[in-house]
Amino acid sequence: MSLIELELALAQVLTDADYLARFLVDKKEALAGFELSPAEIAAITGIDDDRLRGYSNLLLRTRIELGLRAFPRVRKLLGPDFVSRYGAEYARTFPLGPASGQSPVFVEFRSLLTFLEQHASRLETEIPFFGDTLQYDATMFVLGNDPDIANEVHRFERHYRPLLDSDDTANVMPLRSPGTLIRTFTIDILSETDRQTSTASDELSHLLFYKTARDVAVRLTRVNDATKCALELCDGRTPIHQIADGVARQVGLGETVENVRACIAMCQALSARGVIGVRTTWE
Amino acid sequence: MQSPEWGRWDIIEIHFDATVMRTPHLGVGLGYRVAHHDDIVRHRDEIDFLEVISDQFLYATDEKLEAMLAAASGLPLVSHSLALSVGTATSLDENYVARNADFVQRINASWFSDHLSFTKVPEIDLGTLIPLWFTEEVVETVVKNIMTVKSALPDTLFLVENITYYFSMAKNEMSEAEFITRILELTGCGLLLDLENVYINSYNLKFDPYAFLDDLPLERVVQIHIAGHGAPADMILDTHDHPVSQEVWELLEYVVKRSPVRSILLERDDESPSFGGIMEELAHARRILAMR
Numbered sequence: 076m077s078l079i080e081l082e083l084a085l086a087q088v089l090t091d092a093d094y095l096a097r098f099l100v101d102k103k104e105a106l107a108g109f110e111l112s113p114a115e116i117a118a119i120t121g122i123d124d125d126r127l128r129g130y131s132n133l134l135l136r137t138r139i140e141l142g143l144r145a146f147p148r149v150r151k152l153l154g155p156d157f158v159s160r161y162g163a164e165y166a167r168t169f170p171l172g173p174a175s176g177q178s179p180v181f182v183e184f185r186s187l188l189t190f191l192e193q194h195a196s197r198l199e200t201e202i203p204f205f206g207d208t209l210q211y212d213a214t215m216f217v218l219g220n221d222p223d224i225a226n227e228v229h230r231f232e233r234h235y236r237p238l239l240d241s242d243d244t245a246n247v248m249p250l251r252s253p254g255t256l257i258r259t260f261t262i263d264i265l266s267e268t269d270r271q272t273s274t275a276s277d278e279l280s281h282l283l284f285y286k287t288a289r290d291v292a293v294r295l296t297r298v299n300d301a302t303k304c305a306l307e308l309c310d311g312r313t314p315i316h317q318i319a320d321g322v323a324r325q326v327g328l329g330e331t332v333e334n335v336r337a338c339i340a341m342c343q344a345l346s347a348r349g350v351i352g353v354r355t356t357w358e
Numbered sequence: 359m360q361s362p363e364w365g366r367w368d369i370i371e372i373h374f375d376a377t378v379m380r381t382p383h384l385g386v387g388l389g390y391r392v393a394h395h396d397d398i399v400r401h402r403d404e405i406d407f408l409e410v411i412s413d414q415f416l417y418a419t420d421e422k423l424e425a426m427l428a429a430a431s432g433l434p435l436v437s438h439s440l441a442l443s444v445g446t447a448t449s450l451d452e453n454y455v456a457r458n459a460d461f462v463q464r465i466n467a468s469w470f471s472d473h474l475s476f477t478k479v480p481e482i483d484l485g486t487l488i489p490l491w492f493t494e495e496v497v498e499t500v501v502k503n504i505m506t507v508k509s510a511l512p513d514t515l516f517l518v519e520n521i522t523y524y525f526s527m528a529k530n531e532m533s534e535a536e537f538i539t540r541i542l543e544l545t546g547c548g549l550l551l552d553l554e555n556v557y558i559n560s561y562n563l564k565f566d567p568y569a570f571l572d573d574l575p576l577e578r579v580v581q582i583h584i585a586g587h588g589a590p591a592d593m594i595l596d597t598h599d600h601p602v603s604q605e606v607w608e609l610l611e612y613v614v615k616r617s618p619v620r621s622i623l624l625e626r627d628d629e630s631p632s633f634g635g636i637m638e639e640l641a642h643a644r645r646i647l648a649m650r
Contacts, residue, residue, distance in 0.1 A: 078447035078491075078495055078496065078499060079446075079447040079448055079479065079480075081447075081491070082445075082446065082447055082476055082479045082488075083479050083480075083481065083482075085488065086479045086481075086482045086484055086488070087482070089484065089488070090482055090484060114529060117528060117529045118491050118527045118528050118529045118530075119527070119528070120528070121527075121528020121529060122525050122526070122527060122528055123525055126524055126525035127525055129524060129525075129593070130524045130525055133524070133595070134484065134486055137485075137486055138485060138486075141485070171482050171483060171484065171485070172481075172482070172483065173478070173480060173481055173482065173483055174441075174451050174453075174454065174478050174483040175483070176453045177417065178416070178417035179413070179441075179483070179485055181417065220418075220419065220422075221419075222417065222418065222419045222420075224419075225419035225420060225421055
């Protein structure tokens, strides 16, 4: 009754390139560590060598393709040679483990992100802005697929209803949605249709990512310095008139009534889009 | 038991599950994919049911599940999983079975299916379908595991699907068709017959697909999968990214005329297919189903 040993041996043949090489040189020697019956040894040693080699390669390619689903722009930049160039190293660095009780896509996403981060500096020499693009894809994937974030958004929307339309804005304290994240990039990734020929810009782009509980898709907005400043001040404790003051100082304007009204209007727009919520002092 | 004319009778135990016969005829459906969500909503009237890959929802956000259910909007749903690994010679992954059972109940699936393969061993989750060794010992393993699945979902019909494989184990004790038949007889499951897989295996491993079908208990077919692949080379890969081939349409006609098929499901996995083309394929499948 060593069927599980047969399955273990086959799994190792298919997922461990070094073991496969040893197996193909001397099968009986390679199988010595497994407790197999003569029939089971015959079952695995009789498999066609070329098919085993081909399926092992296909498995690795399928595994990496699964992870690359989380990185659509990176995948495009890396091109079809990525698996042949880095696949073996990736498999050695992150060998397949037991079932983890987590989403397989997330498991592969994390491994591949770590691997690509480790190689980012080398890849950056071949692919302009590789690091930025990697962080962009990773952010989008997490915002759109992480149940913890989505649950936070659900709770946020239940508790904090937009109150900015009320006449009494003095007691209003805006706070950012848990699904809101500001990332600063050295280029505007979204506007780049051909990353390979893009050039660096001195201007920073603030891409504001956010999601709402009613929509699976990740949303993103390009924001200016004033909006970025306002969002960073929206902590649920600072009243809106103080946020307006902070924004006015940040962008070098006076604390005029017009500027405060402009800031409130900005917060209203962000609130209407679900980027921020509002709580009041009497909550 | 003895018979004077025929000698000793062999008594075999057959667990015939009447739920197979009571299973509804769902018609012609499409595999739900997030990338096709908007098109599915637009063409909902032309789709009879949706098959949902449970693995894409076992760890999904509530929003993602709600969006899928909204797209289905009353269409019957069936659940299809990829990693029960009924061929693994140890006990099943309890977490995975429980999550699937919850999902099947949550979407009120008409039935639930997975593959005759193994995808994991205790130390390694391979994440893909590995062919089984067609022996009596493996039959016993698969039957035990399927019974565990059925006990987790006693009110939902379970189907097993034939897989695509690019190598086969040596020294099999029986043919694949005999192996599948034994599993169906001993478990009472229905058959999810993937005709694309039959065609690909027949091409890659060089056998007659019609002879293979003739050896199957086609009366147990509940659902059929059809799909397409790229241009054949030395090997055909099961990619689900092209229109259904003429060879598979012909296999479908062959089976429909010989089996009480309850549903046909088109699998299409590429992200931006021509959805008009997909609807034409569903209409073609519907015409074939009407030949029954």
